[in-house]
Amino acid sequence: MVRGVSEKQAESLRERKKRRTRQSIIDVAHALFHANGYDTTTVEAIAAGAEVSVRTFFRYFANKEEVALAPLDEMGELTLTALRRRPADEPPLTALRAAVLDAWTIMSPDGESLRHYTDHLLPIGNASTLAGAVQNRIVALGDRFALEFVEGDDPDGPQPRTDLDASLAAFTFLAAVQVAVRAWCASDSTDPADLVATALICLDSLAIERNPAHRA
Amino acid sequence: MVRGVSEKQAESLRERKKRRTRQSIIDVAHALFHANGYDTTTVEAIAAGAEVSVRTFFRYFANKEEVALAPLDEMGELTLTALRRRPADEPPLTALRAAVLDAWTIMSPDGESLRHYTDHLLPIGNASTLAGAVQNRIVALGDRFALEFVEGDDPDGPQPRTDLDASLAAFTFLAAVQVAVRAWCASDSTDPADLVATALICLDSLAIERNPAHRA
DNA sequence: TTGCCATGTGGCAGTTCGTGCCATATGTTT
DNA sequence: AAACATATGGCACGAACTGCCACATGGCAA
Numbered sequence: 001m002v003r004g005v006s007e008k009q010a011e012s013l014r015e016r017k018k019r020r021t022r023q024s025i026i027d028v029a030h031a032l033f034h035a036n037g038y039d040t041t042t043v044e045a046i047a048a049g050a051e052v053s054v055r056t057f058f059r060y061f062a063n064k065e066e067v068a069l070a071p072l073d074e075m076g077e078l079t080l081t082a083l084r085r086r087p088a089d090e091p092p093l094t095a096l097r098a099a100v101l102d103a104w105t106i107m108s109p110d111g112e113s114l115r116h117y118t119d120h121l122l123p124i125g126n127a128s129t130l131a132g133a134v135q136n137r138i139v140a141l142g143d144r145f146a147l148e149f150v151e152g153d154d155p156d157g158p159q160p161r162t163d164l165d166a167s168l169a170a171f172t173f174l175a176a177v178q179v180a181v182r183a184w185c186a187s188d189s190t191d192p193a194d195l196v197a198t199a200l201i202c203l204d205s206l207a208i209e210r211n212p213a214h215r216a
Numbered sequence: 217m218v219r220g221v222s223e224k225q226a227e228s229l230r231e232r233k234k235r236r237t238r239q240s241i242i243d244v245a246h247a248l249f250h251a252n253g254y255d256t257t258t259v260e261a262i263a264a265g266a267e268v269s270v271r272t273f274f275r276y277f278a279n280k281e282e283v284a285l286a287p288l289d290e291m292g293e294l295t296l297t298a299l300r301r302r303p304a305d306e307p308p309l310t311a312l313r314a315a316v317l318d319a320w321t322i323m324s325p326d327g328e329s330l331r332h333y334t335d336h337l338l339p340i341g342n343a344s345t346l347a348g349a350v351q352n353r354i355v356a357l358g359d360r361f362a363l364e365f366v367e368g369d370d371p372d373g374p375q376p377r378t379d380l381d382a383s384l385a386a387f388t389f390l391a392a393v394q395v396a397v398r399a400w401c402a403s404d405s406t407d408p409a410d411l412v413a414t415a416l417i418c419l420d421s422l423a424i425e426r427n428p429a430h431r432a
Numbered sequence: 433t434t435g436c437c438a439t440g441t442g443g444c445a446g447t448t449c450g451t452g453c454c455a456t457a458t459g460t461t462t
Numbered sequence: 463a464a465a466c467a468t469a470t471g472g473c474a475c476g477a478a479c480t481g482c483c484a485c486a487t488g489g490c491a492a
Contacts, residue, residue, distance in 0.1 A: 014439080014488055021440095042477065053442045058479065132348025135355065139347065167395045168418055175387040183380055202384055230459055230468080237469095258448065269471045274450065 022060050025050040029067045030120055038068060038127035065133040071120040072134065076141045078103040083148055092149050092169035097203050100177065104196055114192040125185055138174055145170035176202040238276050241266040245283045246336055254284060254343035281349040287336040288350065292357045295319040299364055308365050308385035313419050316393065320412055330408040341401055354390055361386035392418040 011019075028049035032041040043064055047057040061067040083099035090098070104114050124130055149166035180199035187194070227235075244265035248257040259280055263273040277283045299315035306314070320330050340346055365382035396415035403410070 012489075018440080055443070056441055059440080064478075131355065132352045135351030136348045139351065164395065164399055164414075164418065165421065167399070168392060168421060171391040171395050172388045172422065175391040176384060179380065179383045179387050183383070198380075202380065205381065205384060206388065228460080271472070272470055275469080279450070
């Protein structure tokens with residue numbers, strides 16, 4: 001974080017307090033989730049640990065799921081940022097593949113940062129209560145991915161095409177990543193590098209089954 | 217329903233009552249959802265309409281979502297059954313495409329049966345509260361699809377392959393269908409035939425973006 | 433410093449979903 | 463008709479949220 005110093009003064013005391021409170025809630029919540037599991041951890045306990053009232057907790061997070069999935073959201077934002085840095089004429093699947101690799105590995109070549117996320121998200125992935133909420137985030141992310149491709153809507157570019165194509169690229173991509181994540185979770189590996197490897201396999205074989213002859 | 221008569225006697229009075237109660241709950245619930253929306257319809261109201269206690273409602277359905285998505289589950293079972301009728305040596309995506317067409321159209325060439333489902337599911341699709349639960353069903357269905365491909369595990373068949381491939385086929389397929397369903401819902405069409413057409417477009421263009429040269 | 437205004441916070445009452453427990457009612461079998 | 467299995471209802475309870483109002487705290491101007 002070399003830059004960012006210059007704009008630090010713009011943050012008032014109020015805003016700093018809010019940031020700290022928010023982060024404190026997240027930290028306490030994830031510590032409790034890790035220790036006791038998501039379901040058995042009450043909002044009351046989180047609020048007590050973060051030294052705020054339950055009412056205030058719900059002012060920072062709309063529900064218990066939101067605080068649990070904050071790291072997932074952060075990862076999504078990271079990927080989206082990486083996607084926006086790709087050249088506009090790149091085919092969607094190529095750009096997405098590169099973007100997720102950037103977000104996962106470039107930012108931390110040793111995989112430590114990715115591990116930071118997986119550590120947070122692995123125990124949560126086992127909470128079946130959260131599965132629906134996770135999927136919701138993924139769908140929302142897919143829509144934002146798709147928007148990137150139709151927005152760069154120059155008619156001469158080879159890729160942009162229709163909304164349907166953009167959505168298809170985004171959601172097949174996310175399906176591949178999900179398959180990889182689920183396979184990695186099901187395996188006994190805890191090494192983030194294995195996750196990256198699995199994801200690459202899935203992304204590479206995304207389009208291999210092009211049926212030679214369709215029976216319409 | 218020509219057959220099925222022979223096994224009717226096997227259903228005792230108790231079982232008949234339970235079936236009727238269950239169906240009554242579903243009917244009342246969906247009528248209320250249609251009239252007032254999912255969120256504002258309380259379990260208490262459903263139970264009252266079906267003339268059972270709230271406690272009994274929760275013996276038939278684990279939660280409010282389950283009764284709302286009962287038609288979706290039924291459609292999933294239909295598709296799975298259709299999939300099992302496909303020849304074992306068919307490529308996964310081909311088989312899935314044919315299966316969903318069977319489930320959607322063959323069983324009712326005029327599209328009336330499909331409309332029956334869309335009528336039930338369209339108002340529910342607008343309830344964002346249910347989005348997560350819907351996704352949960354889809355993931356569960358995808359796993360069952362994938363199982364069909366690895367179970368038929370004859371090493372000489374050209375398709376079965378690894379678990380990863382099976383999952384990829386299932387989930388990219390479901391992603392395409394979802395994109396189609398969402399596009400159809402976003403459009404102003406209420407004609408199920410348009411849904412089928414959109415789904416076919418999505419399924420056909422599933423694998424078209426095979427990037428000629430990957431930059432590994 | 434003083435005072436005013438905007439905003440963040442806590443507490444409380446209330447709604448809804450969902451569960452455990454036990455008594456009662458209904459169907460089934462001998 | 464008695465004995466058994468199972469379905470139902472009612473109640474108490476916990477936990478997630480929400481609306482409302484009073485209070486406290488930070489920001490800003492005279």
